[in-house]
Amino acid sequence: xxxxxxxxxxxxxxxxxxxxxxxxxxxxxxxxxxxxxxxxxxxxxxxxxxxxxxxxxxxxxxxxxxxxxxxxxxxxxxxxxxxxxxxxxxxxxxxxxxxxxxxxxxxxxxxxxxxxxxxxxxxxxxxxxxxxxxxxxxxxxxxxxxxxxxxxxxxxxxxxxxxxxxxxxxxxxxxxxxxxxxxxxxxxxxxxxxxxxxxxxxxxxxxxxxxxxxxxxxxxxxxxxxxxxxxxxxxxxxxxxxxxxxxxxxxxxxxxxxxxxxxxxxxxxxxxxxxxxxxxxxxxxxxxxxxxxxxxxxxxxxxxxxxxxxxxxxxxxxxxxxxxxxxxxxxxxxxxxxxxxxxxxxxxxxxxxxxxxxxxxxxxxxxxxxxxxxxxxxxxxxxxxxxxxxxxxxxxxxxxxxxxxxxxxxxxxxxxxxxxxxxxxxxxxxxxxxxxxxxxxxxxxxxxxxxxxxxxxxxxxxxxxxxxxxxxxxxxxxxxxxxxxxxxxxxxxxxxxxxxxxxxxxxxxxxxxxxxxxxxxxxxxxxxxxxxxxxxxxxxxxxxxxxxxxxxxxxxxxxxxxxxxxxxxxxxxxxxxxxxxxxxxxxxxxxxxxxxxxxxxxxxxxxxxxxxxxxxxxxxxxxxxxxxxxxxxxxxxxxxxxxxxxxxxxxxxxxxxxxxxxxxxxxxxxxxxxxxxxxxxxxxxxxxxxxxxxxxxxxxxxxxxxxxxxxxxxxxxxxxxxxxxxxxxxxxxxxxxxxxxxxxxxxxxxxxxxxxxxxxxxxxxxxxxxxxxxxxxxxxxxxxxxxxxxxxxxxxxxxxxxxxxxxxxxxxxxxxxx
Ligand SMILES: Nc1ncnc2c1ncn2[C@@H]1O[C@H](COP(=O)(O)OP(=O)(O)OP(=O)(O)O)[C@@H](O)[C@H]1O
Numbered sequence: 001x002x003x004x005x006x007x008x009x010x011x012x013x014x015x016x017x018x019x020x021x022x023x024x025x026x027x028x029x030x031x032x033x034x035x036x037x038x039x040x041x042x043x044x045x046x047x048x049x050x051x052x053x054x055x056x057x058x059x060x061x062x063x064x065x066x067x068x069x070x071x072x073x074x075x076x077x078x079x080x081x082x083x084x085x086x087x088x089x090x091x092x093x094x095x096x097x098x099x100x101x102x103x104x105x106x107x108x109x110x111x112x113x114x115x116x117x118x119x120x121x122x123x124x125x126x127x128x129x130x131x132x133x134x135x136x137x138x139x140x141x142x143x144x145x146x147x148x149x150x151x152x153x154x155x156x157x158x159x160x161x162x163x164x165x166x167x168x169x170x171x172x173x174x175x176x177x178x179x180x181x182x183x184x185x186x187x188x189x190x191x192x193x194x195x196x197x198x199x200x201x202x203x204x205x206x207x208x209x210x211x212x213x214x215x216x217x218x219x220x221x222x223x224x225x226x227x228x229x230x231x232x233x234x235x236x237x238x239x240x241x242x243x244x245x246x247x248x249x250x251x252x253x254x255x256x257x258x259x260x261x262x263x264x265x266x267x268x269x270x271x272x273x274x275x276x277x278x279x280x281x282x283x284x285x286x287x288x289x290x291x292x293x294x295x296x297x298x299x300x301x302x303x304x305x306x307x308x309x310x311x312x313x314x315x316x317x318x319x320x321x322x323x324x325x326x327x328x329x330x331x332x333x334x335x336x337x338x339x340x341x342x343x344x345x346x347x348x349x350x351x352x353x354x355x356x357x358x359x360x361x362x363x364x365x366x367x368x369x370x371x372x373x374x375x376x377x378x379x380x381x382x383x384x385x386x387x388x389x390x391x392x393x394x395x396x397x398x399x400x401x402x403x404x405x406x407x408x409x410x411x412x413x414x415x416x417x418x419x420x421x422x423x424x425x426x427x428x429x430x431x432x433x434x435x436x437x438x439x440x441x442x443x444x445x446x447x448x449x450x451x452x453x454x455x456x457x458x459x460x461x462x463x464x465x466x467x468x469x470x471x472x473x474x475x476x477x478x479x480x481x482x483x484x485x486x487x488x489x490x491x492x493x494x495x496x497x498x499x500x501x502x503x504x505x506x507x508x509x510x511x512x513x514x515x516x517x518x519x520x521x522x523x524x525x526x527x528x529x530x531x532x533x534x535x536x537x538x539x540x541x542x543x544x545x546x547x548x549x550x551x552x553x554x555x556x557x558x559x560x561x562x563x564x565x566x567x568x569x570x571x572x573x574x575x576x577x578x579x580x581x582x583x584x585x586x587x588x589x590x591x592x593x594x595x596x597x598x599x600x601x602x603x604x605x606x607x608x609x610x611x612x613x614x615x616x617x618x619x620x621x622x623x624x625x626x627x628x629x630x631x632x633x634x635x636x637x638x639x640x641x642x643x644x645x646x647x648x649x650x651x652x653x654x655x656x657x658x659x660x661x662x663x664x665x666x667x668x669x670x671x672x673x674x675x676x677x678x679x680x681x682x683x684x685x686x687x688x689x690x691x692x693x694x695x696x697x698x699x700x701x702x703x704x705x706x707x708x709x710x711x712x713x714x715x716x717x718x719x720x721x722x723x724x725x726x727x728x729x730x731x732x733x734x735x736x737x738x739x740x741x742x743x744x745x746x747x748x749x750x751x752x753x754x755x756x757x758x759x760x761x762x763x764x765x766x767x768x769x770x771x772x773x774x775x776x777x778x779x780x781x782x783x784x785x786x787x788x789x790x791x792x793x794x795x796x797x798x799x800x801x802x803x804x805x806x807x808x809x810x811x812x813x814x815x816x817x818x
Pocket of ligand 1: 049050051107138139140141142143144145146147346347378379380381453
């Protein structure tokens with residue numbers, strides 16, 4: 001069983017401040033030392049997992065939350081939406097829990113298999129005289145009532161137990177009603193009148209069922225909620241001869257038990273409920289009338305400290321069928337309600353008890369023993385919000401949860417008290433009606449056994465986990481059963497006045513009986529005592545009261561002292577635990593904060609990087625594009641260079657043409673001076689056009705260069721932030737800039753050349769004019785072409801043009817060309 005697993009109720013039980021149970025008449029179980037090791041056994045805890053209903057399957061409740069590993073182990077796996085899963089994701093608790101039980105019954109287990117695996121042994125020992133308490137624990141709608149009472153088709157453990165009892169005592173039943181269970185553990189010898197009264201009560205109760213049945217049969221409407229769960233009209237489940245799976249068992253049972261042919265048995269049943277912390281008799285005929293207020297019953301204690309319900313009806317039954325009828329009448333009175341989680345939800349804890357009187361087989365039988373088997377169907381533990389409780393339902397839920405919480409505290413305290421190293425802790429049995437009634441069973445009066453019912457639905461996982469943790473604590477409780485012949489549980493036969501009838505007691509002689517005044521139960525009717533007896537009793541009681549007061553005072557002092565010590569110790573421990581927890585929490589929060597801080601840092605870094613990348617992307621010029629642009633620029637550079645060269649060549653050509661070669665001039669002058677002029681004009685125009693084109697080209701290049709510069713600038717700006725690569729690019733661009741400036745210089749030079757050309761052109765014009773006028777003045781006779789050229793060259797060699805373009809003097813002359 002999970003060591004750490006513990007229900008909140010159980011945990012609170014352990015954590016609550018406790019004091020020694022010194023005033024309790026019964027020491028807790030672990031204080032009772034019994035030699036027989038058989039008597040000390042861990043509490044048997046059985047688990048039953050109910051199958052899914054159709055509606056649950058449709059609602060996607062199947063999420064593999066409950067896994068049965070083997071007949072003793074079950075694993076709970078938290079579904080996504082559960083608090084357990086959310087907590088485990090936060091690092092609190094786990095999402096998988098493993099629990100072990102005395103035995104685990106899966107959804108496929110039939111009622112018969114369940115009975116065989118759990119109750120058979122208990123009923124057997126019960127028939128042998130050992131008291132038994134069986135209680136079902138689980139969330140609402142987990143199958144508790146189904147397990148105890150079953151359905152008309154599949155009866156539960158209660159009917160099966162009754163059937164087993166009647167099978168065992170068949171043929172040896174004590175049919176008279178004159179011996180009746182009394183108080184907690186006694187048997188009352190009834191007078192004839194009382195017997196008649198008993199018969200009348202039983203008849204009235206059974207008649208009420210008949211009435212109800214007739215009403216139902218006559219009613220045109222459907223059965224009421226309270227009666228529909230277990231069909232009142234049907235008695236089929238009770239009329240079967242025997243529910244025992246194997247008929248051979250009957251024989252073995254009758255011989256295997258203490259009941260031999262010389263004994264007789266009488267069976268009496270009672271059925272009550274604890275609703276909102278009040279005990280009600282479910283067999284109270286008055287209760288059937290809805291207008292009348294139900295009678296509240298008191299829980300009392302006998303001399304041995306055993307609690308019992310005062311005035312609870314005990315009905316003698318002769319068969320399982322009769323018992324079933326009684327059960328049905330009780331169910332009719334039970335507090336059932338429609339809740340969101342269960343249509344017929346038990347809003348109370350119900351206890352069906354069977355007392356078996358063992359008598360000698362004589363005309364005047366003697367009492368051999370009495371044993372009690374109680375089956376308690378606890379109300380479902382539930383979360384108020386889940387069940388959508390309000391009003392009466394909320395109040396009920398509060399009371400249910402409170403009594404279950406105290407049950408948890410008792411179980412936790414009992415477990416703690418087993419540890420000899422720990423200080424015995426107070427077991428708060430008296431804090432709820434339920435635990436008051438359970439107390440004798442947990443204090444050695446009998447064997448207790450717990451049936452844990454769970455449903456495998458994902459939506460109730462958290463509650464189911466609590467139930468499992470509770471059962472984990474319960475399973476660790478060691479039970480010690482005090483034999484029935486021990487003083488506390490010695491059955492006594494009393495007369496109608498409540499005084500013991502010594503001659504009927506089988507086990508105790510008259511001398512062994514305690515003093516009458518002491519042994520008489522507190523509940524004895526004092527009106528039947530004589531005046532002297534009363535005075536004597538009062539005196540005795542006064543003396544006892546003084547003595548009791550003194551001893552109580554001493555005890556109180558001692559208790560206070562021990563309590564103070566215990567409280568101080570506990571406070572110290574609590575302080576230590578809390579400071580440790582505080583430290584742990586602080587540490588874990590610090591860790592969490594640190595990791596969160598790191599996370600945010602990373603996120604900011606990432607964000608900044610993303611922003612930078614986006615910016616770069618906006619200004620990014622792919623390298624290929626850049627190279628292409630570069631190439632274009634280089635291409636343009638080359639073209640400009642070519643053009644410049646061409647221009648230079650053409651200028652040279654022009655100069656050469658325009659140089660004052662005597663031959664050319666002579667020829668021109670002699671042959672076609674007009675044509676030459678026109679030709680020069682055309683060349684000039686061509687040159688001018690070319691110059692204009694160059695200008696435009698230069699302009700467009702300049703524009704492009706400017707654009708490129710801007711682009712480069714932008715690229716530079718974008719890239720300068722990020723990498724060294726950009727700086728090299730910048731460097732390259734700067735170089736390019738320089739080159740561009742060189743080109744501009746070149747362009748300037750071209751302009752200069754143009755001006756030179758134009759000035760040359762002007763000079764040329766003037767020279768031509770001079771030549772022309774000289775020619776006209778001289779009127780020289782026509783000489784030969786060669787003589788003319790020579791004289792022209794000789795004449796022009798002294799002109800300023802020859803000086804200006806001296807560098808062209810070495811150019812091949814037309815004579816050289818010859
Ligand atoms: N083993 C089972 N096989 C088939 N049906 C079952 C089984 N156990 C329970 N059921 C069904 O589940 C439903 C709820 O069962 P039941 O009324 O016994 O729950 P409960 O735990 O007693 O609830 P509450 O605490 O609200 O009274 C019923 O319809 C019942 O028939």
